Amino acid sequence: MPVGLSLSGVSRHFDGRGGRVAALSDVSLEVAPGAFTALIGPSGCGKSTLLRLAVGLDLPDAGRVSVGGLSPAEAARKGLTGIAFQDAALLPWRSVEDNIALPFDVLRRPHDRARIADLIALVGLSGFEKSLPGELSGGMRQRVAIARALVNSPEMLFLDEPFGALDQILRRQMNVELQRIWMESRTTTLLVTHGIDEAIFLADRVVVMAARPGRIARVIDIPFPRPRRAELFGTPEFAALEAEIAGALDGH
Amino acid sequence: MAIRAIIALVLWEVVGRLGLVAGGALPAPSAIAIRFWADRGDYPMHVWATMQGAGIGFLIGNLVAVLAGVLFAVSPVAARLARGVNIAIFALPAIAIAPILTLMTTGMTPRVILAALGCYFVTMTATVTGITQTDARMRDVVRAYGGGRMASLRLVELRSAVPQILGALRIAAPAAVLGSILAEFGGGGRFGLGAYLIGSLGRADPARLWGIGLAATLLAGIGYAVFAVIAQRMTASTVAVTVAATPPAGEVDGPVWQRIALAAGSVLLPFALWWALIAASGAPAMIAKTPMALLDYLMLPNKAGERIWDALAQTLPITAVGIALGLGFAFALALGSVLRPGIVRAFMPVALVTQTMPLVALTPLLVLIFGRGPSVILWITVSVTFFPAFVTMAQGLQMVARSALDVPRAYGASAWTVLRLVSIPASAPYVFAALRLAVPRALLGVMTAEWLATGTGLGNLLNQSRGYLDYGMIWTVAVLSVLLSVFFYQVVVWIERRVLARLGMTTAA
Ligand SMILES: Nc1ncnc2c1ncn2[C@@H]1O[C@H](COP(=O)(O)OP(=O)(O)O)[C@@H](O)[C@H]1O
Ligand SMILES: [Mg+2]
Numbered sequence: 001m002p003v004g005l006s007l008s009g010v011s012r013h014f015d016g017r018g019g020r021v022a023a024l025s026d027v028s029l030e031v032a033p034g035a036f037t038a039l040i041g042p043s044g045c046g047k048s049t050l051l052r053l054a055v056g057l058d059l060p061d062a063g064r065v066s067v068g069g070l071s072p073a074e075a076a077r078k079g080l081t082g083i084a085f086q087d088a089a090l091l092p093w094r095s096v097e098d099n100i101a102l103p104f105d106v107l108r109r110p111h112d113r114a115r116i117a118d119l120i121a122l123v124g125l126s127g128f129e130k131s132l133p134g135e136l137s138g139g140m141r142q143r144v145a146i147a148r149a150l151v152n153s154p155e156m157l158f159l160d161e162p163f164g165a166l167d168q169i170l171r172r173q174m175n176v177e178l179q180r181i182w183m184e185s186r187t188t189t190l191l192v193t194h195g196i197d198e199a200i201f202l203a204d205r206v207v208v209m210a211a212r213p214g215r216i217a218r219v220i221d222i223p224f225p226r227p228r229r230a231e232l233f234g235t236p237e238f239a240a241l242e243a244e245i246a247g248a249l250d251g252h
Numbered sequence: 253m254a255i256r257a258i259i260a261l262v263l264w265e266v267v268g269r270l271g272l273v274a275g276g277a278l279p280a281p282s283a284i285a286i287r288f289w290a291d292r293g294d295y296p297m298h299v300w301a302t303m304q305g306a307g308i309g310f311l312i313g314n315l316v317a318v319l320a321g322v323l324f325a326v327s328p329v330a331a332r333l334a335r336g337v338n339i340a341i342f343a344l345p346a347i348a349i350a351p352i353l354t355l356m357t358t359g360m361t362p363r364v365i366l367a368a369l370g371c372y373f374v375t376m377t378a379t380v381t382g383i384t385q386t387d388a389r390m391r392d393v394v395r396a397y398g399g400g401r402m403a404s405l406r407l408v409e410l411r412s413a414v415p416q417i418l419g420a421l422r423i424a425a426p427a428a429v430l431g432s433i434l435a436e437f438g439g440g441g442r443f444g445l446g447a448y449l450i451g452s453l454g455r456a457d458p459a460r461l462w463g464i465g466l467a468a469t470l471l472a473g474i475g476y477a478v479f480a481v482i483a484q485r486m487t488a489s490t491v492a493v494t495v496a497a498t499p500p501a502g503e504v505d506g507p508v509w510q511r512i513a514l515a516a517g518s519v520l521l522p523f524a525l526w527w528a529l530i531a532a533s534g535a536p537a538m539i540a541k542t543p544m545a546l547l548d549y550l551m552l553p554n555k556a557g558e559r560i561w562d563a564l565a566q567t568l569p570i571t572a573v574g575i576a577l578g579l580g581f582a583f584a585l586a587l588g589s590v591l592r593p594g595i596v597r598a599f600m601p602v603a604l605v606t607q608t609m610p611l612v613a614l615t616p617l618l619v620l621i622f623g624r625g626p627s628v629i630l631w632i633t634v635s636v637t638f639f640p641a642f643v644t645m646a647q648g649l650q651m652v653a654r655s656a657l658d659v660p661r662a663y664g665a666s667a668w669t670v671l672r673l674v675s676i677p678a679s680a681p682y683v684f685a686a687l688r689l690a691v692p693r694a695l696l697g698v699m700t701a702e703w704l705a706t707g708t709g710l711g712n713l714l715n716q717s718r719g720y721l722d723y724g725m726i727w728t729v730a731v732l733s734v735l736l737s738v739f740f741y742q743v744v745v746w747i748e749r750r751v752l753a754r755l756g757m758t759t760a761a
Contacts, residue, residue, distance in 0.1 A: 055396045077398030089389040093411055105407055106399040152397075 002188045003068025003080060003155045005031040005054060010063030012049055022213030023049040026063070029207065029216065033068075034186045038199035038206045042249065046214025047192045048086055051158050054190070055083050067156055075156070079107045082154030084162045086192075088141040090133040096120065096144050097129045103152045112151075119147040122177065138165040143174075150181065157189045163198065172230060175201055183226060196245050200238060201228055208248040218248040277620040279459040284466070287459035294448065299467060301443035305360050305432035306475075309367020314424060317372045318417065321379025322410070324500045326401065329514065331380070331502025336518040337525065338499035342373045343737035345696035346431055347612075347703060347711070348730045350438020351718045355726070356535050363435040363444070370427035377496040378420035382413025418483035420496075423607065425475025430610035433468060437613075437704070439718065445471070449616050453704070458620050465617045469609050476608035497688040498759060541727040549724035556725060559713060560732065567698055567709035568736075570626060574633025575694045579686060581634070582641035583679070586649055590675045591667050596646050603646075606639040612700050619705045628705050632697040640693070641686035648682030648760060649675060681760035684748040691740045695733060 012024045023046040031037050039047050052058040053065050056072035067075035075081050082103070090099045100119060101111045120129055123143035133141055142165045149157060163171045175198055182189055182202075193199050199206045203222055210217040222241065224232060232238055261281060267273060268280025279287075288295075324331035346366050353362035386409045394404045436446025445468045452460050504514060523543055530540045537545065550556055589595035615632055622628040652675060660670050702711025710729055717725035752759060 052392075056398070057392055057395055073398065076396060079397070081396070083396050085389060085392065087389060089387075089393050091390055091393075091408065091411070102393065102407070103397045106394050106397040106403050148393075 001155060002033040002186055003075070004033045004035075004188060005029070005156060005190065006064075006066050007050070007054075008064050010050075010053065010060045010065060012046070012053065012058065012060050024053075024060070025213035025215050027214070027216055028063075031188060031190060033188055035205065036182055036189045036203050037191070038203035039190060039192045039209065040194065040196065040199050040206060040245065040249070041209030041214075041217075042211050043194070044214075045209045045211035047209060048160055049214065051083065051160050051190070051192060054158060055081055077107075079103070079109070079152050080155045081158065082149040082152055082156070082187075083158040084142075084145040084149035084160060086160040086164070088133070088138075088145040090141055090144055090148075092133050095130045095132060096125060096136070099133065099144055100148045100151050102148060107152060109152070115151060115153075116147075119150055122181070123147045123174075139167070139170060142166065146174075153185070154187060157187045159189065159191045161192050161194060164194070171195075171198070176230065178202060179227060196242050196249075197233060197238075199245070200224075200241050201232060206245060208245060210251065217251070220245060220248065273621060277458055279462055283459045284462045287457070288463040291460060291463060295467065297443050298445050298448045298464075299471065301441065301447075302363075302429065302432050302436070302445045302468070302471065305363025305435065305444065306367045306428040306471075308360065309364040309369075309431060310371055310424060310428040310475075312364065313368030313371030313428065314375045314421065316368070317375035317420075318379050320372075321376045321413075321500075322383065322405065324376070324502065325380045325383035325409075326405070328502040328504050331500040332504050332514045333502075333517050333521060335499055335502060336520075336522050338373065338376070339738055339741060340522045340734055341369055342497070342499065343692040343741045344369070344734045345692060345699055345737060346370065346434045347438060347696060347700050348714065348733040350435050351714060351726050352730050353435065354439045355539050355723070356533055360441075362438065363432040363441070366435040367428040367431035370431035371424035373499075374423050374427065374496055375417060375420040377498065377500065378416040379413055380500040381496075382416030383409045385416075386412045415483065415487040418479060418486060421479040422476050422483060425479055426472035426608050426610055429468065429472040429475060430613055433610055433613040434700070437700070446613065449613070450704075453616050453619070461616055461620060465614050468613050472610045473605075473608045497685050539723050541724060546724065546727055546731065550728065552724075556728065559725075560728065563708075563710045563713040563729075567695075567702065567711070570629050570709075571633065571694050571698045574630055574698065575637055575687070575690050577630065578634040578637030578694070579641050579683070579690055582638050582645055582686065583683065585642055586645035586679070587671060587675060589646055590649055590671060596650070599642070600646065603639045603642050606635075607643065611636050611639075612697055615697075615700050615704050618701075624705045624707070626706060626708075629698055629701040632701045633694045636693045636697040637690040640689050644686040644689065644760075645679055645682045648685075649679055652678045677755060680755055681752060681757050684744060684752070685760040687744050688741055688748075691744065692737045695737050699733065 007027055007029045010024055010027045011022070014021045014023055027046075027050065039050070041047055049058070053060055054067065054072055056074075056076050065072055068080055070078070070080070072081075091102065094102070097116050097120065100116050104111050117129075120126055123146055125140060125143060125147070128136065128140065133144070136144070142162060146159070146162050149159065149162075163174050166174060179202055181187075191199070191202060200222055206220045206222060207216055208218045208220065209215065220241070224237075264278075265280045265282060268276075268278055268283060272278075320334070324334065346369065350362060350366060353365055357365070383405070390408045390412065391404050394407055399407070432444065433446035433449075436444040437450060441447055445464055449461065449464045449468075452464065502514075504511060527542055530542055533540060541549065585595060585599065589599070612632070615628075618628050618631050622631055656674050656678070657670055660673050665673065698709065699711035699714070702709040703715045704711075706712070710733060714726065714729045716722075717729065748759065
C-alpha cells in the first residue's frame with residue numbers, strides 16, 4: 001500500500017561562513033498516498049534539503065515530518081522508502097547489479113535477482129550488468145541510481161533531479177517510462193526537477209518553491225488524464241501551464 | 253633504463269676490483285656473488301628466521317592496526333585517549349627497547365613485537381584516514397535505507413578504505429623486516445639476517461656483509477612489491493608513498509573538564525600500559541622495572557645520572573646535526589625540483605626505492621666504508637632522514653596549484669621570486685611533516701650506529717648495560733629515548749601549530 005508524506009511547519013537552517021542560511025522556512029506539504037508530486041524551484045531553494053529530511057538523513061530545527069505516519073528514519077528502516085540522489089552516488093567497487101542490490105544488503109533482505117534483472121532492462125542497461133560505475137557515462141550511472149531507488153518496491157519514492165544528466169531524447173523516453181512504472185505501482189512519488197515540461201508531463205500537482213528563505217510559493221494542479229502521451233508536449237493547454245509555472249518561478 | 257643499470261654495474265665492478273672505496277670496503281659485484289655462492293648453505297635458515305619474525309609481526313601488527321583504526325575512526329574519544337600511546341609507538345626508536353624485549357621474552361617474541369610495532373602506526377593512520385575520507389554521499393545511501401554506523405562500515409567505509417590500507421601495507425612490509433633485524437641486533441637468537449650480519453661484522457669480509465645486506469634489502473623489497481602489485485590490481489589507483497607522521501586527532505568538543513580529563517588520560521595511558529604489561533608478564537622485579545622501580549634506581553648512589561648525561565651530551569648534538577643536514581639537503585633538492593622538474597623525475601625513483609629498504613639495518617655496511625668514527629653516524633642519520641623528507645616535500649610541492657605559480661610569473665617574476673613568494677611558504681606544512689618523521693628515525697639511526705660502531709652515546713650505554721646485566725640502566729635508557737623522542741615530536745608539533753596558524757595553513761599528513 002502506498003503511503004503519504006506529510007510536512008508541517010518544517011524549518012531547517014544552516015550556519016555557514018556567509019551567515020545563516022534559511023534552507024527551509026515554515027514549509028507545510030501533504031502528499032496523498034499514490035499521488036505524483038513534482039517539486040520545482042531555483043537552485044538553492046531547499047529542494048534537496050527537503051528530501052534529506054523526508055528520508056531521515058537530516059532532522060528539522062522545527063516542525064514535523066512523517067512518512068505513512070512514521071518518522072522518516074522508521075519508515076526507512078522498514079524499507080518503505082526509495083531514493084535516487086541528485087548525483088548517482090554509486091559505490092565504485094560494485095558492479096551495476098550489485099549497486100542496484102545495495103538496499104537489500106542494508107535492509108538485510110535476500111537479493112531478488114529477477115527484480116534486479118527486470119529493472120536493468122527497464123532502464124535500458126541490459127548487457128551492462130557486470131560493468132563498474134567507472135565504465136559508464138553520467139547518464140547511465142543516473143539510470144542505475146533510479147533502478148536502485150525502485151529495487152525494494154518502495155511505497156514512497158523520492159527522486160532528486162534524476163534526469164538532469166540525460167540528453168533531451170533520453171529524458172523524454174525516461175519520462176514516459178517513469179509514468180508507466182508509476183501507473184503500474186501507484187507508488188507515492190516526489191520528483192525534484194528543474195524541467196518545467198517534465199514536471200507538467202509527470203505530476204498530478206506541481207509545487208513551486210522560492211529561495212531565501214526556502215518556502216513553497218505556489219501549488220498548481222495538473223488536470224491532464226493518464227496515460228499522457230508524448231503529443232501532449234505540443235498542445236496549447238500544455239503551453240499555458242508552462243507559462244503559468246514559469247511565472248510562478250519568477251515570483252508572480 | 254637497462255643500459256644505465258648495466259653501465260652502473262660495470263662501473264661498480266671496476267671500482268670494486270681496483271679497491272677504490274676505503275681500501276676495498278666496496279667489493280665488486282662478482283666478488284659478492286662468489287661469496288654468496290660459497291655461503292649458500294647458510295642463507296636459507298637465516299632468511300627463514302627473519303621472514304618468520306617479520307611475517308608473524310606483520311600479521312599481528314596490521315591486524316591490531318586495522319582494528320584500532322576502525323575504533324579511532326568511530327570514536328573520537330578513543331582516538332584522543334590513545335593519542336599518547338600512538339605517538340609513543342610512532343616515536344620510539346626500536347633499537348632502544350630491543351634489549352628489554354630480549355630480557356622479558358624468549359625465542360621469536362622480541363622480533364615479532366618489534367616487527368608488529370613497525371607496522372602499527374602506518375596502517376592504523378591509513379585505516380582512520382580511509383574511513384573518515386569515505387565519500388559522504390555513499391554513506392548517505394546506506395543511511396537513507398535505515399542503515400546504522402555498523403552497516404555503513406560494513407558496506408561502504410571499510411571497503412573504501414582499502415586503497416589506503418593497501419598503500420600502508422606496502423610501507424609496513426619493509427618496516428616489519430627492519431623490526432625483526434633490529435631485534436636480532438639487540439640480542440637473542442642465532443639465526444636471522446641481523447644475527448648473521450652481527451656475527452660476520454668482526455671477520456673482515458666485506459663481500460659477505462654486502463651479500464647479507466643485499467639479501468635483507470631484497471626481502472624487504474619483495475614484501476613491498478607484493479603489496480604494491482595487490483594494491484594496483486585491486487584499486488587501479490595509486491596512493492602516494494609518503495609515510496604518515498600524524499596520529500588521528502580525535503577532536504572532542506565537550507566541556508573543558510572533559511577535554512582536560514582526556515588529555516591527562518592520554519598522557520597516563522602509556523605508563524598504565526607499561527605497568528599492566530609488566531604485571532601480566534610475571535617477570536621478576538629485578539629484571540622487569542615498573543615506573544616506580546626506575547625512580548628508585550635513579551636515586552641509588554651509582555652515578556647513573558652522570559653516565560646518562562655524558563651519553564646524552566654525545567648523542568643529542570650529532571642527532572641534531574644529522575637531522576639538519578638530512579632535511580636541509582632534502583629541502584634544497586625539493587625546491588630545486590620546482591625550478592627543474594627533471595630533478596624529481598631523476599631522483600624520485602631512487603628515493604622511493606629507499607622507502608622499501610631497511611636502511612638502518614645496513615649500518616654494518618656503512619661501518620665498512622666510513623670506519624667507526626663519528627662520520628658514520630652522520631652518514632646513517634642523513635640517509636635515514638633525507639629520503640623520506642625528500643619524498644614528503646617534493647610531493648607536497650607538486651601539489652601547489654599551477655595557477656598559484658602562474659600568477660607571479662604573469663607579472664614577470666623570476667624563478668627565484670616565484671620560489672620565494674609561492675613555493676617556500678607553500679612548503680611549510682611539508683617541512684614540518686618531514687621533521688616529525690625525521691626525529692625518531694634519526695634517533696634510531698644514531699643509537700644503532702653508536703651501538704654497533706662508535707661505542708659512544710646512548711646506544712653504547714645500552715649495549716654496555718646489557719653486558720653488565722645492569723637492568724636498571726637498560727630500562728632507563730629505553731624509557732629515556734622514548735621520552736626524548738616524544739618530547740621532540742611534541743616540540744615540533746607545538747612550533748608547527750603556531751607557524752602554520754600564522755600562515756593560515758593546516759597540517760599536512
Ligand atoms: N549541509 C549543509 N551545510 C550548509 N549549508 C547547506 C547544507 N545543505 C544545504 N545547504 C544550503 O541550503 C540551501 C539549500 O540547499 P539545497 O537543499 O541543496 O538546494 P536545492 O537542492 O534546491 O538546490 C543552499 O543555500 C545550501 O547552500
Ligand atoms: Mg539539489
